[in-house]
Amino acid sequence: MPSKPLQSIRTVPQFGRHSIGLFDDQSILFALAVARDDVQNDADVAREFHTNYPDWSKHTLPSWKEDEPIPSNTPIDLRDWQRGQKLLRDWLPNVARFDRLMPKRRTEVLYAVNEMLSMFDSHGSLFIGPAGLEFRSDSGGESVLGLCVRSMVRFMVPSDWPPSRLGRCANPKCKQWFIRPPPKRGTVRRYCSDKHANSARAMQFRRRKKKEAATK
Ligand SMILES: [Zn+2]
Numbered sequence: 001m002p003s004k005p006l007q008s009i010r011t012v013p014q015f016g017r018h019s020i021g022l023f024d025d026q027s028i029l030f031a032l033a034v035a036r037d038d039v040q041n042d043a044d045v046a047r048e049f050h051t052n053y054p055d056w057s058k059h060t061l062p063s064w065k066e067d068e069p070i071p072s073n074t075p076i077d078l079r080d081w082q083r084g085q086k087l088l089r090d091w092l093p094n095v096a097r098f099d100r101l102m103p104k105r106r107t108e109v110l111y112a113v114n115e116m117l118s119m120f121d122s123h124g125s126l127f128i129g130p131a132g133l134e135f136r137s138d139s140g141g142e143s144v145l146g147l148c149v150r151s152m153v154r155f156m157v158p159s160d161w162p163p164s165r166l167g168r169c170a171n172p173k174c175k176q177w178f179i180r181p182p183p184k185r186g187t188v189r190r191y192c193s194d195k196h197a198n199s200a201r202a203m204q205f206r207r208r209k210k211k212e213a214a215t216k
């Protein structure tokens with residue numbers, strides 16, 4: 001006997017041009033780039049977007065109506081990036097130790113993130129798609145602020161990316177946020193790159209030599 005088609009409450013809405021995984025690595029890397037000190041204007045944000053999403057067109061859903069053009073030249077609304085940047089800079093130190101926060105602080109952080117998440121309810125819908133849980137933005141497209149807000153979720157719910165994956169480069173000249181590789185036998189990566197680890201070590205070495213010379 002052929003199986004009965006499953007009943008759905010409603011059909012898939014006719015909007016949703018862009019769909020990205022809710023726990024998308026790319027959106028997190030992009031958000032961390034937006035939080036960087038050297039990202040200071042629209043052009044910087046656009047450059048980081050294209051660097052982190054070279055395959056954005058893959059996230060563009062086929063147009064439901066054939067005569068409806070896909071707005072490929074405006075893949076993301078950049079206008080609210082400053083709000084996203086400010087939020088991330090506030091949130092990151094807390095999110096990076098979310099599992100170790102005092103209950104009161106934890107609730108405050110949860111409240112702040114949930115408040116922002118609810119702001120985007122009307123901008124799209126959650127779907128289960130090829131990338132797992134996905135957020136499909138409506139015809140207004142995706143915005144930097146929305147991406148920044150949702151990028152923090154993965155560190156705050158049980159996932160493969162616990163808060164400790166968020167690292168802040170210990171090189172005093174850098175201090176940028178980066179994603180740590182999964183921990184290996186208790187070693188915690190402190191620098192965003194080998195380059196910054198080496199230059200920080202060289203700096204420490206020089207400082208030590210100077211100190212030694214001064215005490216001689
Ligand atoms: Zn660094």
